[in-house]
């Protein structure tokens with residue numbers, strides 16, 4: 244088992260009138276090599292689950308185990324040495340004030356000392372260009388352009404490439420195509436698939452696009468109000484289609500009395 | 504004519520000396536996006552420690568370097584208060600400044616016979632020993648040693664910072680001010696980077712204090728009053744006036760901004776503005792610069808640079 248969340252309890256605004264309990268004894272585990280699509284209604288706890296895994300949020304109780312190490316108390320930046328993450332917001336995954344080259348030079352040095360040697364090594368430029376070529380957006384010809392001047396789609400592709408520049412064990416994608424137009428989303432998903440398969444990275448991808456959830460990955464989970472209500476692997480995942488998932492969504496909302 | 508040339512000389516002297524402090528504020532304010540008020544305390548810290556060191560026979564150039572270190576330590580305290588104790592940036596600066604008010608006085612009282620001003624007229628300074636001796640004392644009726652040495656010091660600081668910002672540590676500093684989340688994803692703590700930046704920024708502020716004290720031959724607590732405003736105004740004036748000049752380095756703009764800001768003050772004083780109005784004018788000019796710079800002060804979005 245690569246990653247395990249055990250008995251997670253998580254409430255927001257604890258001990259106030261607004262207290263909302265999200266996770267109650269929540270368990271979740273990820274096998275090495277899995278590409279998991281996560282779907283679920285707004286507020287079902289997808290982002291919070293990812294935050295707990297990455298260490299940007301802490302659980303009230305419970306354990307997080309990564310490759311047999313208890314990482315529950317490990318800080319977010321320490322976990323980042325083996326976890327890569329791309330956010331919904333394209334501005335989070337890169338530095339707008341730095342050029343593409345500078346962004347990549349920093350990422351290239353991840354998990355090493357940030358000392359007083361020069362950050363940009365011109366000899367690495369060809370390697371960076373090769374990495375950018377997989378995006379198919381002409382970014383390889385714009386190394387000296389500030390990232391702030393790129394479009395959201397270009398920035399997101401760059402963020403994905405950058406997250407994978409050094410070897411990571413787990414890739415976390417939180418609605419990373421949500422801010423992109425349909426065509427860019429399509430390109431982004433293809434790129435994601437290529438990078439995940441090419442580097443053989445265990446991946447958790449949250450998406451509201453049911454088609455992507457069905458088309459990509461080898462495991463699919465559906466979340467609702469802090470619980471995993473559907474968990475399909477391999478063959479079972481292959482059999483599911485968008486309509487099945489839609490039906491599932493509708494039946495949940497009818498249960499809750501807000502019929503469609 | 505003589506009067507005008509003299510005003511020009513003094514403007515350049517002060518412009519270059521205060522530019523060193525402005526470079527420090529450029530690091531905290533522009534690069535780190537941290538409003539650092541400790542400078543009002545670290546600048547006189549540099550001045551006072553320099554005066555005391557020189558009075559006790561230390562080489563003025565060594566005093567200059569040591570003052571940087573003292574300022575850097577104070578800056579680290581500001582950083583630690585913010586990063587480790589989660590105190591707001593403005594408050595951290597005020598706290599360190601307040602603490603330095605005492606520390607500076609204690610230093611003066613302890614090492615300077617209980618006097619609150621340290622004077623070292625006619626002792627060795629960077630303006631009359633070593634390198635300075637290569638410059639004739641009198642050039643065409645003017646004593647240009649101060650302006651030349653101050654210019655060299657400012658240039659050295661500029662180039663040192665330019666170089667540093669190209670290193671891994673320096674680029675990480677830029678990333679920290681730009682997008683902390685990115686630094687986290689590089690598996691680095693943004694907090695450590697902030698502490699480094701505040702140390703360097705306040706190091707420069709103290710270095711400026713050292714240079715200014717050596718040019719005057721005295722140092723006291725009073726020197727620090729209004730330094731944050733002065734430094735920030737120089738940064739903002741420089742970056743906004745020259746915002747269209749993409750080929751020019753920010754550090755160069757900051758030095759020019761400092762000279763320009765001093766020039767406006769000199770002109771106002773030359774035209775007969777009573778000195779008690781000086782700080783008021785400084786504040787007003789600062790506001791004008793801020794208002795004019797809105798939208799101009801580009802934090803890097805939407806334009807290409809040729810590297």
Ligand SMILES: Nc1ncnc2c1ncn2[C@@H]1O[C@H](COP(=O)(O)OP(=O)(O)OP(=O)(O)O)[C@@H](O)[C@H]1O
Nearest residue numbers: 255256263265283284285286287288289290291292
């Ligand atoms: N910082 C917070 N403070 C209070 N409540 C929060 C906070 N973060 C999340 N929540 C609550 O926790 C629940 C789950 O939020 P979360 O962001 O994990 O949902 P999600 O599944 O990612 O939703 P979406 O599809 O809208 O992104 C929601 O009810 C939300 O209001």
Ligand SMILES: [Mg+2]
Nearest residue numbers: 289290291417
């Ligand atoms: Mg979410």
